[in-house]
Amino acid sequence: MPPIQIALVGVGKIVRDQHLPAIAKNGDYRLIAAASRHGTVDGVDNFKSIEAMLEAVPAIDAVSLCMPPQYRYEAARTALEAGKHVFLEKPPGATLSEVADLESLAASKGLSLFASWHSRYAPAVEAAKSFLAATTIRDVKIVWKEDVRQWHPNQEWIWAAGGLGIFDPGINALSIVTHILPRPLFITAAALEFPENRDAPIAATIAFTDADKLAVSAEFDWRQTGKQSWDIVAQTDAGEMVLSEGGAKLSIDGKIAHEEPEQEYPMLYKRFAEIIRAKTSDVDLAPLRHVADAFMLGRRKFVEAFHD
Template identity: 70%
Template sequence: MSSINLAIVGVGKIVRDQHLPAVAANADYRLVAAASRNGKVDGIANFGTIEEMLEAVPEVEAVSLCMPPQYRYAAAVKALAAGKHVFLEKPPGATLSEVEDLAAQAKERGVSLFASWHSRHAPAVEAARAFLAGTTVRSMRVTWKEDVRHWHPGQAWIWEAGGLGVFDPGINALSIVTRILPRAVFATEATLEFPENRAAPIAAAIRFTDAEGLDLQAEFDWRQTGPQSWDIEAETDAGSMLLSHGGSRLAVNGEVVHAEPEQEYPELYRHFARLIRAGGSDVDLAPLRHVADAFMLGRRVVVEPFHD
């Protein structure tokens, strides 16, 4: 099969750290162009806007949209209107409604749309899903705490309305939870901590349940220094489960049963290529819906200012 001519829009930290290495290692793609207000990719055509890129490089077949979520819808509409397959970096958009509209547009135009939840592709996630499918889950604790200064240095957009704040990493945990649990859950209460000088939360605590009364609690915090915490613990009829290291390590009753190096973005691009070849789309909005519900239910608490 011939390579897919790919373009990337929004050349920032995540693109340099993850997207470019994953694409370079995948023979399914040929990176032919990039568009960004500030960044450039060496060795290919670079443009300031997606409009300029699409007009100048009509051979582009697929576009990865990696700008902040508040600006992604407008770019996706342009790419879909031009008949391009579209990869949406997580979160796929600033609102549920706009992503649902993009899915309808992609279907109408016969192109692929991929809402890419990278943490779902952590190596031990499917093993955790298989374990939970064979037992009854009694309770679950999600602890996702990290240092925002390390992972998002100087990135003002994450603190703006629509930037999600601590839900930018927290949605990664929710993407795993919604993949591994055998039943759908819903939020019942939430507390969101907002720095007094920011429009997005720096911490959140959420309780969830399901139709059978599951006790699920999640804690997200961006103020953790030192070792980072990306853990999902479950108590089940078959014993305890710990999915740790962001989904790359699974232990059951204290014994490690699955551990592999992280390959999330390479697998995302493999999946995107499969969708394009098969003429399909993958747009699961469950993680984003849980975030929206937390904002709807959440009790807002103002905490000390945050300064990068």
């Protein structure tokens, strides 16, 4: 089959670090254009807006939207109305309602919409899911702590309302947990810490359970220095399971059970090509729903101001 003619919208750090290399190595795609207010991509036509790009390059089959979530809905709707398949960086949108509207529009036009949860494609995630499916889980603890100055330097949008704050990385943990646990979770309590000069939280603690009263807790914090922590620990009848390094490594009772090189974004683009060829969509809103519930139920505490 001919390659999918794809375009990128929102050329920032994540595009340069992940999207461009993944597309370049995948023969299912040919990158033909990019649109961004500030960035450009070498070797393709560049535009300042998605509207200008779609008008000038009608051969585009699909667009990958990588701008902040607060601005993604209008761009996604523009692309779908123009007959293009749409890849949504995580989180897929600023609200649940707007993503549901995009899913309905894509279905009405026979187009593919992909809510891309990259951490679900970490190397050891499927192995962890298989391990948990074969045993009884006693409790689960999520510890997702990193240094915001290292991973999001000078990114003001992430602190604005709708930017999610600590839930920008925390939603990665939620995307894994909602995939590997056998039953749906719901939040019973949450506490969110907001810097006094910001509109998004810098830390959060959350308690979850499921229909069988499983205890699941999460600690998210953006103030971690030194070694970063991206771990999911489950106590089970088959031993202690530790899914570490953001899903890259699985250990059972301290022994490595699964470890491979990270290939998250190449796997995302493989999946996007699959759903385009199959004429379907892949839009799971469970991780974003948990974030919305945390904001709905969470107690709010103001902490000292944060400055980059």
